[in-house]
Amino acid sequence: MTTRTSTILTHTVCPRCREDKPLTEFSTNPSKKNGHASYCRPCARERLREYRATDIGKLANRVASREYAARNRARNLALREASTTTP
Template sequence: MKEQQGREVRPTLSVSDGHRRCPACGETKVLENFPRNRSGRSGHGRYCKPCHNEKGKESKLRLHGGFREYHLRRRYGIGEKEVQELLAEQGGVCAVCGDPDPEHVDHDHRTGWVRGILCFNCNGGLGQFRDSPTRLARAITYLRGTTWQRVLIHPGVYQMCSPTRGRPPSQRS
């Protein structure tokens, strides 16, 4: 190793254009095999994609104890311990429907605050209604009052009617 300004410096290996050497595996690969990185001079990461992924896995396990803990901390600011405490407060069931063993953290998209632990269907349903109480109230009104019913209008002749709208469904349906 050379010495430069009192520090040891590794010799640089010449690599042809469009290629890069991964310091982890020591292989020289095409730039497409390196992840994009806008902060780097070359616009690509230092490690090849497989080594980059392996280093990421290793860091998540070392620093956070696992992927779920990393995900919960990064996304919601809580850990698995807090999730289990919240679930215990809910009695171990979904906060909306009451099904056992919910796994999904529900949060307010506007504030980012965690609201509870829900099952997959309830969490997705709230997301589909965009967390809007108005939309949910309209859906409840719709479910309660729009069941089409057969109404006798002449002996042997029935018409499909809605109790809230009083008109038959369109001919297309």
């Protein structure tokens, strides 16, 4: 009978900058095996910035903004009215 020992990861390597960093440098992602994102926060931020600079990224961001505005129209109107009525 074999017993499994759990190993707790404290560091991982970011595939973009190739640096070994502590897990606190990575966002959480429950769908990943280790529970953290693949890219460190600075690299993920830069990656997103580069994506949003492309035509596809600009379109995706515009669509997401419009969908958010449509979903939250009533909430946004209520907040806008509350901010204008309060001195």
